[in-house]
Amino acid sequence: MKVLVVGNGGREHALAWKLLQSQRIRQVICVPGNGGTARMENCQNLPLRVDDFEGIARFTVVQNVTLVVVGPEVPLALGLTDYLQQHNPNVMVFGPTQEGAQIEASKYWAKSLMQQAGIPTPRCERFTDAAAATDYVMAQGAPIVVKADGLAAGKGVTVAATVEEAKTAIESLFKSGLSPVVIEECLTGQEVSVLAVTDGLTVRPLLPAQDHKRIGEGDTGENTGGMGVYAPAPLATPALMERIEQEILQPTVEALRQRGIDYRGVLYAGLMITPEGDPMVLEFNCRFGDPETQAILPLLETPLEELLLACTQQRLEQFPPITWKQGAAVCVVAAAQGYPGSYQKGQLITGIEQAEQLGATVFQAGTQLKQQQLLTDGGRVLGVTATGETLAEAIAGAYAAMDCIQFEGMYYRKDIGHRVINV
Numbered sequence: 001m002k003v004l005v006v007g008n009g010g011r012e013h014a015l016a017w018k019l020l021q022s023q024r025i026r027q028v029i030c031v032p033g034n035g036g037t038a039r040m041e042n043c044q045n046l047p048l049r050v051d052d053f054e055g056i057a058r059f060t061v062v063q064n065v066t067l068v069v070v071g072p073e074v075p076l077a078l079g080l081t082d083y084l085q086q087h088n089p090n091v092m093v094f095g096p097t098q099e100g101a102q103i104e105a106s107k108y109w110a111k112s113l114m115q116q117a118g119i120p121t122p123r124c125e126r127f128t129d130a131a132a133a134t135d136y137v138m139a140q141g142a143p144i145v146v147k148a149d150g151l152a153a154g155k156g157v158t159v160a161a162t163v164e165e166a167k168t169a170i171e172s173l174f175k176s177g178l179s180p181v182v183i184e185e186c187l188t189g190q191e192v193s194v195l196a197v198t199d200g201l202t203v204r205p206l207l208p209a210q211d212h213k214r215i216g217e218g219d220t221g222e223n224t225g226g227m228g229v230y231a232p233a234p235l236a237t238p239a240l241m242e243r244i245e246q247e248i249l250q251p252t253v254e255a256l257r258q259r260g261i262d263y264r265g266v267l268y269a270g271l272m273i274t275p276e277g278d279p280m281v282l283e284f285n286c287r288f289g290d291p292e293t294q295a296i297l298p299l300l301e302t303p304l305e306e307l308l309l310a311c312t313q314q315r316l317e318q319f320p321p322i323t324w325k326q327g328a329a330v331c332v333v334a335a336a337q338g339y340p341g342s343y344q345k346g347q348l349i350t351g352i353e354q355a356e357q358l359g360a361t362v363f364q365a366g367t368q369l370k371q372q373q374l375l376t377d378g379g380r381v382l383g384v385t386a387t388g389e390t391l392a393e394a395i396a397g398a399y400a401a402m403d404c405i406q407f408e409g410m411y412y413r414k415d416i417g418h419r420v421i422n423v
């Protein structure tokens with residue numbers, strides 16, 4: 001069986017790595033992939049853009065691809081799944097249709113769905129006019145959260161401590177064309193990511209994970225795509241996971257279905273657990289999280305392709321319970337100097353083999369292989385994942401392996417997991 005993975009991040013490297021552990025999978029093709037997927041055995045990079053739907057569809061026909069797994073949100077929001085279904089009736093696609101991807105591509109659309117289905121989420125209003133948005137903020141007061149309604153690659157949200165800050169955020173979103181905006185009640189608490197897979201009828205949660213969004217230690221500084229993550233997050237106890245499934249995931253899948261949306265893929269709930277212990281939805285994503293996937297997949301025992309096929313073939317209800325390795329996993333991300341601002345590319349990366357000899361797995365993200373040299377090619381360069389019987393053991397393993405890796409200007413947070421353990 002051949003599987004095509006769309007994307008070029010650490011998430012896609014982890015997906016390809018996990019898929020290739022199965023005997024059933026002869027080959028994984030990554031579009032466009034990165035330096036890590038270029039080097040993996042039975043894996044091949046296909047240098048097409050993720051929005052080259054025609055090229056991707058043609059490849060799946062000619063090469064007889066069985067399954068396509070779409071990593072990033074942008075091609076999903078542009079309708080890659082719909083296009084493939086129309087142009088290759090034989091291929092199965094894991095990832096929602098354009099309509100379903102609205103759950104991530106429009107925060108307000110997701111809000112309306114949640115409000116209709118009675119899913120707990122902070123109050124919000126949507127504005128197409130900057131002056132009206134500012135008036136609303138002044139009436140509400142701070143703290144308050146300003147969000148771009150549409151996709152903004154993680155750069156669309158300001159948690160404003162003051163009304164002034166909120167006004168500046170509104171102005172800048174309207175100026176940069178990221179309007180309409182959503183203004184939302186500010187919650188406090190701890191965040192947890194619960195990714196689930198669904199076939200449009202049944203939903204099965206994966207292990208809960210906790211991401212570290214900020215660039216600086218102690219969760220300070222600018223927001224990033226994610227600097228590290230661990231799973232399972234002890235915050236999400238079995239009792240809380242049960243509530244999340246009953247009160248959030250199942251009603252969401254049901255609400256999607258009632259809207260006539262056939263959603264087969266990942267439903268990722270970004271949750272705030274309030275001080276009272278109640279889960280509330282901050283946002284939904286329509287795909288695997290990055291870096292959450294790099295910590296979750298190494299713990300997955302169930303063959304990944306079987307789980308994904310059960311979703312695409314709508315037989316998740318009969319699928320056996322998902323099984324997990326005991327213990328914990330942590331992924332620490334190494335970024336280029338300057339990230340999330342501007343940074344250089346093309347630095348030589350060394351030490352990955354040594355890191356892996358220590359038992360860690362290195363998932364590459366912003367890398368490319370050029371004349372057999374591995375070079376940096378993005379802001380988040382790679383992630384080092386280690387597993388252990390305890391989270392402390394996993395953390396120690398990841399940092400020991402990280403010590404082996406070098407590239408000029410390499411930066412990583414040394415406190416991943418600090419909310420659970422004082423590292």
Ligand SMILES: Nc1ncnc2c1ncn2[C@@H]1O[C@H](COP(=O)(O)OP(=O)(O)O)[C@@H](O)[C@H]1O
Nearest residue numbers: 122145154155157159184185186187270282283
């Ligand atoms: N209502 C809210 N109250 C408090 N913090 C929030 C709220 N909404 C978002 N945040 C913070 O902002 C971050 C980004 O918001 P999110 O809705 O996940 O957007 P995106 O991931 O698209 O940037 C969240 O991870 C959370 O830390």
Ligand SMILES: [Mg+2]
Nearest residue numbers: 270282283285
């Ligand atoms: Mg988010």
